[in-house]
Amino acid sequence: MNEHNDSPDLTPPPGNSPVQPVKLSLDDTIQFQCHTGIACFNQCCQCIDIQLTPYDILRLKQRFKITASEFLAQYTLPFEMDNQGMPGVRLKTLEDSTACPFVTPAGCSIYEDRPTACRYYALGLMSMKHQLSPTDEEAYFIVKEDHCLGHLEPRTLTIRDYRREQEVEEYDQMNREWRQVVLKKRSAGPGIGQPSVRSYQFFFMGSYDLDRLRNFVLSDKFAEVYELEAATFEPLKTDEVALMKFGFRLLKQVLFGELTIPVKADALQKRATLRQQQLEPDLENPNKDYQGPVMV
Ligand code: SF4
Numbered sequence: 001m002n003e004h005n006d007s008p009d010l011t012p013p014p015g016n017s018p019v020q021p022v023k024l025s026l027d028d029t030i031q032f033q034c035h036t037g038i039a040c041f042n043q044c045c046q047c048i049d050i051q052l053t054p055y056d057i058l059r060l061k062q063r064f065k066i067t068a069s070e071f072l073a074q075y076t077l078p079f080e081m082d083n084q085g086m087p088g089v090r091l092k093t094l095e096d097s098t099a100c101p102f103v104t105p106a107g108c109s110i111y112e113d114r115p116t117a118c119r120y121y122a123l124g125l126m127s128m129k130h131q132l133s134p135t136d137e138e139a140y141f142i143v144k145e146d147h148c149l150g151h152l153e154p155r156t157l158t159i160r161d162y163r164r165e166q167e168v169e170e171y172d173q174m175n176r177e178w179r180q181v182v183l184k185k186r187s188a189g190p191g192i193g194q195p196s197v198r199s200y201q202f203f204f205m206g207s208y209d210l211d212r213l214r215n216f217v218l219s220d221k222f223a224e225v226y227e228l229e230a231a232t233f234e235p236l237k238t239d240e241v242a243l244m245k246f247g248f249r250l251l252k253q254v255l256f257g258e259l260t261i262p263v264k265a266d267a268l269q270k271r272a273t274l275r276q277q278q279l280e281p282d283l284e285n286p287n288k289d290y291q292g293p294v295m296v
């Protein structure tokens, strides 16, 4: 199974790529059906390359009733999403295998919480942001791998209906702001210089590690600088979707200076100090299970 694609690059894939070089929109029709009786059942889960999104991790850590740090340590591997070193995480395969750790003879054992990439397959999503445009654009493409017989099934439907069937809309809606952060960081290009290792550590925490993010938001250091109304602050203690979305706002504020979180009047000096500490998240209380991504 190929990963969900966020590349802003529309260059046609090489000749042997399973990605069909045709940009599709929501009302375009595809021919595809996957079902348990199909001869290739589970084939796509035997050789995986799945990039995880923040909401994928939230759903899975809640399913397993473990912390995000534990989930990251146990089930993922870090990788670099671009040539600047922006950290991403991939689902780890079974040891000495290319297979997904969640595939069983009866199918996917985490089906209700399967990642975005699994929901999209055999489609891919391409999010693009042009430098002069304030908004991003989404397009779809078909991924046709030889082993996948779903393309031969006699069912046609629009991409809009396929997304609805796979319940991918909720995932996209949850991750949309994060994708904007990723695209903005990429589209800034090398002109502003190589991002610091610390900024990527902060990006990692705000994107993937909800439990460290919660510790940070509830810390005295945070309270010294940010002025949150109780209606915003209280849900962050228990509501992980609210916390994840707040993390995206925090990323935009810290990485791009988009000021949507009120800062205390006397905090200018403190903020300069905190910025250093933010970019060096919770070093006093490092999570012992997770070593974090390898940074360059
Ligand atoms: S998470 Fe489920 S659907 Fe996705 S690759 Fe693993 S077994 Fe297959």
Ligand code: SF4
Pocket: 033, 034, 035, 038, 040, 041, 042, 043, 044, 045, 121, 122, 147, 148, 149, 150, 151
């Ligand atoms: S039809 Fe394609 S997606 Fe479905 S089980 Fe077969 S290989 Fe996987």
